[in-house]
Structure formats: structure tokens, C-alpha cells
Amino acid sequence: MxxxxxxxxxxxxxxxxxxxxxxxxxxxxxxxxxxxxxxxxxxxxxxxxxxxxxxxxxxxxxxxxxxxxxxxxxxIDSNSNDDIVGLLLCAALKNGGIFHGVTGNGKHGIIESAVEHIPDYPGKDSKEILLQLMERERLTSTGIGQGVAIPHPRNPIANGFTEPMIVTCFLENEVDFDAIDDLPVFVLFLMLSPTVEIHLNLLSRLSFCLRDRSFMRFIRQHPDKKSFLSRIREMEEKLDNPSGR
Missing domain, CATH: 1.10.10 (Arc Repressor Mutant, subunit A)
Known part of the structure; x- marks a missing residue:
């Protein structure tokens, strides 16, 4: 081929x-x-x-x-142009890290705290990332409802950024995020991607998890890293192999 x-x-x-x-x-x-x-x-x-x-x-x-x-x-699928994505979400979550007890003063403060938890990578510019995130929030809130927010820049991250990551922040106290359902946010998934394609793949996979009621009950408990990644892995395998075969 x-x-x-x-x-x-x-x-x-x-x-x-x-x-x-x-x-x-x-x-x-x-x-x-x-x-x-x-x-x-x-x-x-x-x-x-x-x-x-x-x-x-x-x-x-x-x-x-x-x-x-x-x-x-x-x-690679020899008979199709469709991508078969592996455990991309699990990898991105592991790359970004899972943090508990994150604090901040209001929406801006929480996003700023989340940015501080982004792992280092070549060319990282925290101020620029925060600026892009807040510009995105001014367009419309990334609070998607049910206490969840997915802050992300409008455009892929440049300057040496090659590996997608999602920084998971379980908040010490719920914060008003101007969410679509007006409910305060208890968890942030700060998403950074090197390409639009990867961003859309990650967003689709995370949305699949968040539509699951049992998963939502699970993350409401602020699970530890090992339990959280294990559950994400199960969800992705379910998504990739819905027949269970």
C-alpha cells in the first residue's frame, strides 16, 4: 500500500x-x-x-x-478512509494529568488555575494559552451542562506542541461557569490539541463518556487517577467495540 x-x-x-x-x-x-x-x-x-x-x-x-x-x-484501514482511533482519550487524559481540590476565584480564576497545571512542553506559553482560552469563553461558555466544562482554544496549539492533552481538574468548590443549564461546574477538562482533527476526535470521545449516566455519577465522586483512567479505558473500549467482541 x-x-x-x-x-x-x-x-x-x-x-x-x-x-x-x-x-x-x-x-x-x-x-x-x-x-x-x-x-x-x-x-x-x-x-x-x-x-x-x-x-x-x-x-x-x-x-x-x-x-x-x-x-x-x-x-489504518485498507478498505476505508475512515480513521479507527485507539485509546486517544485515555492517552490525552494521562498526558494532561488528573488534579483534585483545584481552587480559583470565579470562572477566570479556575481556568487560570487549570492552566497552571498544564505539564511543561517545548515552547509552552501559559500566558498565551490563558489568553486563547478566555477569548474562546467570550464567544460562548464551554460549560456544557451537568457541572462539566471543557475549556479549549479556538485553534490548535503551536510552538512545539505535538501530543494532545486534557488537564482534568476536580474543583474544591463548584463554580458558576455561565453553563447552558445554569448549573455550577465541579470538573474541568482543559483540552489542548495539535490539530483540529485530533481535537474533534477527543471531543467526540469525551462527549460519549459524558452522555453515560453511570459515568457522570462516577466522576461526581471525584475518583482517584487510577480509577478514573481505568473507567475511561473501559468507556473507550466500549466505544471502539460496541458489540463486545
Whole structure:
């Protein structure tokens, strides 16, 4: 099979530079010819499945792979252009971290506190991120109802940002967020993505979880990191394999 390297990177959820580096290092079963990548579909799918199971979201929240492995998250379908996203949400949540007892003075203060919890990455600019988040809030609140808010910038994060992350903040006290149902917020999922495609995938997966009543009851309890990631993993596997097979 032959496809552009850009297309392969997109379907695998990888940064293009990372894909090319892995090809040079022999870490991925793809060969490069100009701007094209050549691969065996079955072999690449087996590689992607192995990466998904071993590096994305273990039960104890740890990873045995190097940091670049966190980017990988999709499988290639030889018969379709549709992406089959792996445990992308679980990986993004683990990348961002889960924090409890987060405090702040009002909506702006809570978002500012959430920004302070964003893990470091090359080129990180907390002031710029906060500015983008507040610009987005001025358009319309990201308080989606049921005590949940999903702050995010209008545009993908640049300046060296390659791995999607969601910073989960369970609040010490509920905060008015101008939510659509007027209910105060008890949890924030601050979402940062390197591409629009990944942002939409993450938003879709998180929304799937939040539509589940039992999941909402679960997060109302402010679960610990291990329990939270384990439950997210179960939800994503349910989403990816609704038949249970």
C-alpha cells in the first residue's frame, strides 16, 4: 500500500516529523519514497494495535514506551478512509494529568488555575494559552451542562506542541461557569490539541463518556487517577467495540 506520509501520520495520530524519524530509526514498518510511505496494511495494523495496548493507558496509568509513543493512536484501514482511533482519550487524559481540590476565584480564576497545571512542553506559553482560552469563553461558555466544562482554544496549539492533552481538574468548590443549564461546574477538562482533527476526535470521545449516566455519577465522586483512567479505558473500549467482541 502506498500513501502520502502526511496521510499516514494523520491516520496514526502522529506528528509528521515523528513519523519520519521513526521510519529512519526503523521503529515503524513503513518505508519512505519521496513524500510517500509504503507499507503492508496488515503489518502496520498489527504494529499500531501493539502500540495501543502497551503504551496508551495501562491499568495503573504508567507507560512502558518512550514519550514519542504517546502520539500513536490510530489504525489504518485498507478498505476505508475512515480513521479507527485507539485509546486517544485515555492517552490525552494521562498526558494532561488528573488534579483534585483545584481552587480559583470565579470562572477566570479556575481556568487560570487549570492552566497552571498544564505539564511543561517545548515552547509552552501559559500566558498565551490563558489568553486563547478566555477569548474562546467570550464567544460562548464551554460549560456544557451537568457541572462539566471543557475549556479549549479556538485553534490548535503551536510552538512545539505535538501530543494532545486534557488537564482534568476536580474543583474544591463548584463554580458558576455561565453553563447552558445554569448549573455550577465541579470538573474541568482543559483540552489542548495539535490539530483540529485530533481535537474533534477527543471531543467526540469525551462527549460519549459524558452522555453515560453511570459515568457522570462516577466522576461526581471525584475518583482517584487510577480509577478514573481505568473507567475511561473501559468507556473507550466500549466505544471502539460496541458489540463486545
Amino acid at each position: 502506498k500513501r502520502s506520509l502526511e496521510n499516514i501520520a494523520s491516520q496514526l495520530g502522529l506528528n509528521l516529523d515523528t513519523l519520519e524519524r521513526w521510519i529512519r530509526q526503523g521503529k515503524i514498518p513503513v518505508s519512505k519514497k519521496g513524500s510517500m510511505g509504503i507499507y503492508n496494511t496488515s503489518e502496520l495494523n498489527r504494529w499500531a494495535e501493539k502500540q495501543r495496548k502497551t503504551s496508551f493507558c495501562s491499568e495503573n496509568g504508567s507507560s512502558s514506551q518512550d514519550s514519542d509513543s504517546k502520539e500513536e493512536g490510530k489504525l
